[in-house]
Amino acid sequence: xxxxxxxxxxxxxxxxxxxxxxxxxxxxxxxxxxxxxxxxxxxxxxxxxxxxxxxxxxxxxxxxxxxxxxxxxxxxxxxxxxxxxxxxxxxxxxxxxxxxxxxxxxxxxxxxxxxxxxxxxxxxxxxxxxxxxxxxxxxxxxxxxxxxxxxxxxxxxxxxxxxxxxxxxxxxxxxxxxxxxxxxxxxxxxxxxxxxxxxxxxxxxxxxxxxxxxxxxxxxxxxxxxxxxxxxxxxxxxxxxxxxxxxxxxxxxxxxxxxxxxxxxxxxxxxxxxxxxxxxxxxxxxxxxxxxxxxxxxxxxxxxxxxxxxxxxxxxxxxxxxxxxxxxxxxxxxxxxxxxxxxxxxxxxxxxxxxxxxxxxxxxxxxxxxxxxxxxxxxxxxxxxxxxxxxxxxxxxxxxx
Numbered sequence: 001x002x003x004x005x006x007x008x009x010x011x012x013x014x015x016x017x018x019x020x021x022x023x024x025x026x027x028x029x030x031x032x033x034x035x036x037x038x039x040x041x042x043x044x045x046x047x048x049x050x051x052x053x054x055x056x057x058x059x060x061x062x063x064x065x066x067x068x069x070x071x072x073x074x075x076x077x078x079x080x081x082x083x084x085x086x087x088x089x090x091x092x093x094x095x096x097x098x099x100x101x102x103x104x105x106x107x108x109x110x111x112x113x114x115x116x117x118x119x120x121x122x123x124x125x126x127x128x129x130x131x132x133x134x135x136x137x138x139x140x141x142x143x144x145x146x147x148x149x150x151x152x153x154x155x156x157x158x159x160x161x162x163x164x165x166x167x168x169x170x171x172x173x174x175x176x177x178x179x180x181x182x183x184x185x186x187x188x189x190x191x192x193x194x195x196x197x198x199x200x201x202x203x204x205x206x207x208x209x210x211x212x213x214x215x216x217x218x219x220x221x222x223x224x225x226x227x228x229x230x231x232x233x234x235x236x237x238x239x240x241x242x243x244x245x246x247x248x249x250x251x252x253x254x255x256x257x258x259x260x261x262x263x264x265x266x267x268x269x270x271x272x273x274x275x276x277x278x279x280x281x282x283x284x285x286x287x288x289x290x291x292x293x294x295x296x297x298x299x300x301x302x303x304x305x306x307x308x309x310x311x312x313x314x315x316x317x318x319x320x321x322x323x324x325x326x327x328x329x330x331x332x333x334x335x336x337x338x339x340x341x342x343x344x345x346x347x348x349x350x351x352x353x354x355x356x357x358x359x360x361x362x363x364x365x366x367x368x369x370x371x372x373x374x375x376x377x378x379x380x381x382x383x384x385x386x387x388x389x390x391x392x393x394x395x396x397x398x399x400x401x
Contacts, residue, residue: 001048007061008040014068015039023071027117028100050098050114067097074119077179079360080170087146089361091169093177099123116179123182128175129168129289145289149178150361151373152255152288154354158347159339161251162284167359183284189269190283193220194262198269200226203262210309211262213249213325217242220267227277237280239330241267244282246326247335249310251285253319254380258290260310292376319380320387327391340388343381348374 003011014020015036024030030042046064047053053060070078078095080086099115116124129149149166156163165181184190191198193216201219205211221238229237245265252260264287270279312321326332348370356364363369 001044001053001057001060003044003061008044010065011043012036012040014065015043019072020068023068023117026121027097046100050101063094064097067095070095071097071117071119076119077167086170087168087361088363089168089359090146091167091179093169093171093175098126115182118179118181124167124179125164125182126169126177126179127287129178146176147355147361147363147369147373148289148291150355150359150364151351152257152285152291153358154351155255155377156251156285157354158351159251159342161247164284164286165358166286166288178287178289180286184268185270187271187273187278189271190266191269192263192266195266198267199223205308209307210311210315212311212313213246213322214313216262216265216310217245217329220245224280229277241280241282242329243331243335246329246332247339248282248285250319250323250326250336250384251339252288252291253317253322254384255288255291255377256380257288258307259287261308292373319383320390323384323387323391327394333391336384336388336391340385343385347381348377351377 015024021039024039024043025032027046029046030039034042043064047060051060051063077091079088080090080092081088096116096118099117101114114126116126118124146168149168153163153166162183164183167179169177169179171177193199194203196202199219201222203211203216203219220241224238224241225234227234248265266283268281268283269277270281272278309317311317312325314321316322323336352364352370355361
């Protein structure tokens with residue numbers, strides 16, 4: 001991309017100001033050690049490549065100048081308010097800047113579009129949101145898909161369970177995205193459960209494209225046991241991660257999350273300064289745009305081979321069968337009892353209050369969305385509570401024999 005002398009001068013003037021230089025450093029464009037000439041060269045490369053200036057021309061430069069000023073003056077994302085065809089509260093994808101594209105910034109486990117810098121200074125992982133388009137589902141509930149990531153986050157947060165902050169964004173139809181705040185600390189790495197860089201055990205999917213939750217948990221346990229850890233440490237981590245997996249998958253099943261590919265569950269590995277494993281946890285839940293009412297429909301436009309199902313040992317995928325399997329996991333009954341007790345009273349109102357707080361979507365303050373989601377959620381919660389009773393009664397009977 002060619003830059004005019006006038007544009008080069010304007011860029012130089014920006015880079016001579018500390019506030020603009022700091023934004024560029026946070027974007028990973030250059031480092032503090034670079035001189036002004038190196039900074040200018042790298043900014044031009046950023047506009048040409050990351051902002052697609054080689055394709056869009058001067059529009060990319062205009063975007064850079066416009067948006068970098070927003071970073072100076074704003075502390076929150078720019079959101080749409082009542083624009084035609086654009087849901088209220090969606091982030092304007094065109095008014096953020098991507099982190100400079102380098103290997104260090106790529107996070108495994110997400111099918112990402114890019115990483116972007118938020119106005120709050122946090123980094124956000126950006127993924128294409130197939131569910132938001134409604135094209136991967138039947139038509140009856142596709143309009144609700146726009147709000148699924150936010151309701152899923154609110155549901156998990158209400159239950160005090162780890163979940164990535166999911167904020168919907170819009171570029172232009174049909175380009176919808178989900179901004180997920182990067183939850184990794186500097187000493188943490190994330191590996192999906194199908195990533196052979198961590199998983200020493202191959203997870204085998206059967207001829208019907210099914211895999212049991214037990215197979216997945218056994219694979220995780222086997223991989224942890226093959227790490228260079230002492231026996232007590234390995235045993236402790238295995239118990240913890242199995243329980244975290246069981247609870248997270250129970251809640252995903254409760255909201256009928258359909259996107260069960262193995263890349264949608266990851267392990268977060270904490271390392272010490274020497275690169276040795278200090279801790280392992282299941283990552284916060286993420287990628288749940290195909291959930292809720294959409295889960296009651298047959299996926300449209302996808303062949304059975306493209307849809308992976310995680311099943312109970314009996315081959316079924318219903319919530320009750322999966323919970324009965326998980327009831328054998330140490331600590332599971334105690335965790336679902338806490339969740340069961342939490343899902344009482346006005347829990348729907350509290351979930352939608354959280355959804356509004358994180359999204360600023362006014363519809364969450366109305367009965368319209370609450371009614372559309374409410375009947376589905378209450379039916380699923382009724383199944384959850386009935387299964388809890390079966391599990392608790394079964395264990396009570398065993399104890400009193």
